[in-house]
Amino acid sequence: MNAAVEALAAGRLVILPTETVYGLAADAGDPRAVAAIYEAKGRPSFNPLIAHVADLAAAEKIARFDARARALAERFWPGPLTLVLPIADPAAVCDLARAGLDTVAVRAPGHPVAHAVLAAFGGPVAAPSANRSGRPSPTTLADAREETGEAAAAFLDGGPCAVGLESTVVALVDQPRLLRPGAVTREEIEAVIGPLAEAEADAKRSPGRLARHYSPNAPVRLNADGPGPGEAFLAFGSGAPEGPLVWNLSPAGDPAEAAANLFAFLRAADRASPAAIAVAPIPDTGLGEAINDRLRRAAGFVG
Ligand code: TXA
Ligand code: MG
Numbered sequence: 001m002n003a004a005v006e007a008l009a010a011g012r013l014v015i016l017p018t019e020t021v022y023g024l025a026a027d028a029g030d031p032r033a034v035a036a037i038y039e040a041k042g043r044p045s046f047n048p049l050i051a052h053v054a055d056l057a058a059a060e061k062i063a064r065f066d067a068r069a070r071a072l073a074e075r076f077w078p079g080p081l082t083l084v085l086p087i088a089d090p091a092a093v094c095d096l097a098r099a100g101l102d103t104v105a106v107r108a109p110g111h112p113v114a115h116a117v118l119a120a121f122g123g124p125v126a127a128p129s130a131n132r133s134g135r136p137s138p139t140t141l142a143d144a145r146e147e148t149g150e151a152a153a154a155f156l157d158g159g160p161c162a163v164g165l166e167s168t169v170v171a172l173v174d175q176p177r178l179l180r181p182g183a184v185t186r187e188e189i190e191a192v193i194g195p196l197a198e199a200e201a202d203a204k205r206s207p208g209r210l211a212r213h214y215s216p217n218a219p220v221r222l223n224a225d226g227p228g229p230g231e232a233f234l235a236f237g238s239g240a241p242e243g244p245l246v247w248n249l250s251p252a253g254d255p256a257e258a259a260a261n262l263f264a265f266l267r268a269a270d271r272a273s274p275a276a277i278a279v280a281p282i283p284d285t286g287l288g289e290a291i292n293d294r295l296r297r298a299a300g301f302v303g
Contacts, residue, residue, distance in 0.1 A: 001113075005120045007153040013037060015130055015144045016117060017158025018052075018109040020080045020167050020183060021137035021263070022144035023127030024152065025052070025117075028093045034126055035096060040151030043133040048099035050082050050167070051092075051106050051124035054115060059083075059106045062092045062124055068193045069172045075192050078110040080163050080183035084171035097126045107167055113158040129166060136214045136263040136298070139164050143267060164260035165290050170196070181290040183259065214263070216270035220299040221278045230275035234265055236282055245272055249280075255287040262291060266298065 004014045008025065011033040016025040024040060026033035028051045038045050053059045056073045063085035065073070072083060087093065087104045098104055106124070109115065118125060129137035130144040138144035139161040149155070168182030170189060178186055178196045190196055218232070227233035232245040237253035240246065247265040249258035269277045282291050 001116060001120070001156070004117055004154040004156050008033075008117075008121050008125060010153075012153035013040065013148075013151050014117075015141065015149065015152045015155040016052075016114055016125070016127055017111055017141070017156055017161065018114045018127075019111040019161060020109070020163045020165060021139055021161055022130040022141065022158075023052070023114075024130040024144075024148050025125045025127035027121075028097050028124040028126035029091060031094045031096045034094055036151060037126060037128060038096075040148045041128060041131070041133045043128065045096065046099050048101055048105060049097045049126040049128050051097065051104055052114065052118055052127050053106060053108050053124050054118040055108050058118075058122075058124070059108060060088075062087065062089045063104050063106050064088045066172065068176065071192050072170065072172075072189065073108070076184050076188075077108040078115060079108075080110065080165075080167040081189075082107040082167045082169045082180075082182075084169060084173060084179065086173065093124055093126070103171070103173055105169065111158055111161075113156050117156070134215055136216060136266050137166055139260070139263050143264070160260075160264070162260060164262055164264070165287075165294060168290070181293045183287065183290065185286045186289060187286065214266075214294050214297045215300065216266050216277060216298065218270050218274050219276045220266075220295065221276045222295055222299050223281045224278035225280075227278050228276070231278045232269035232272055232274035232276075234262075234269060234277060234279045236280040240280065245269065245274060249282075255282070255291060258282060259287050259291055262294065 014025045016023045131147045141157040163183045168184040169180035171177040179199045235248040
């Protein structure tokens with residue numbers, strides 16, 4: 001933990017566990033450190049990063065909270081919700097981390113290791129998912145090291161991520177908008193602040209919503225009844241076929257379990273170099289919205 005905090009303070013990168021996925025972290029106020037994140041990920045520098053903070057008090061130093069933003073933070077933080085808000089302190093989260101926007105994405109993660117690092121470091125920490133750009137997010141330290149480990153000066157093992165999908169991203173800049181479905185569901189957010197508008201198709205407002213994203217090497221085939229010849233299969237629910245290339249996201253048909261397994265199973269299936277990865281249909285309600293968003297991107301369709 002001390003080594004990680006010292007590395008951040010020295011402008012180095014750290015692999016940081018969160019409850020959603022592993023992040024590749026740097027001091028958000030240090031443009032050179034943030035540049036090293038973009039370089040390690042091969043990420044386009046017009047796609048801004050999330051500033052991670054220990055709590056709401058720390059977030060209010062960098063972003064302007066209105067009543068709706070505060071209500072969401074009080075209900076869901078620490079946890080898997082990111083708020084896009086007007087920037088209050090442009091120096092604390094450098095231009096490069098915000099991709100030059102006058103807004104900032106902030107989140108207080110629920111993982112105890114992430115929280116301890118953020119509390120000890122004090123300032124905001126920029127941390128995208130630790131995958132190389134366009135690849136599935138890592139949900140274990142081993143997967144994170146395989147993706148971007150070479151760029152990091154310190155690693156923290158927080159075990160397998162309990163949530164397994166990236167945080168929900170909600171913008172509160174004009175009308176409330178769902179930019180990325182995630183572990184906190186649309187229904188849960190609407191219960192606090194009322195109806196959410198859709199993300200605009202215009203990529204400038206939600207630069208992370210590129211069509212092909214979260215992709216394994218093998219092609220992905222959705223809504224499959226079972227594997228075709230040479231295919232791997234990600235099943236969902238009981239009564240699924242069995243076999244060496246079959247992974248069941250949740251035998252009990254539980255979307256939370258499926259979300260936690262999704263990226264690790266996509267990676268496991270991909271390692272077998274199958275003709276394709278066929279995936280069973282997942283109900284589109286609750287967490288299913290976020291799972292299906294990631295699956296459509298893995299298959300190369302716009303969400
Ligand atoms: O669960 C998560 O959110 C993980 C963990 C590590 O916290 N992080 C993560 O970061 O998924 P990343 O960089 O892979 O995704 C951040 C998303 C992107 O879609 C980005 O475009 C969007 O948030 N974003 C960041 N700042 C934004 C801003 N100012 N306006 C609109 N979208 C923004
Ligand atoms: Mg990502």
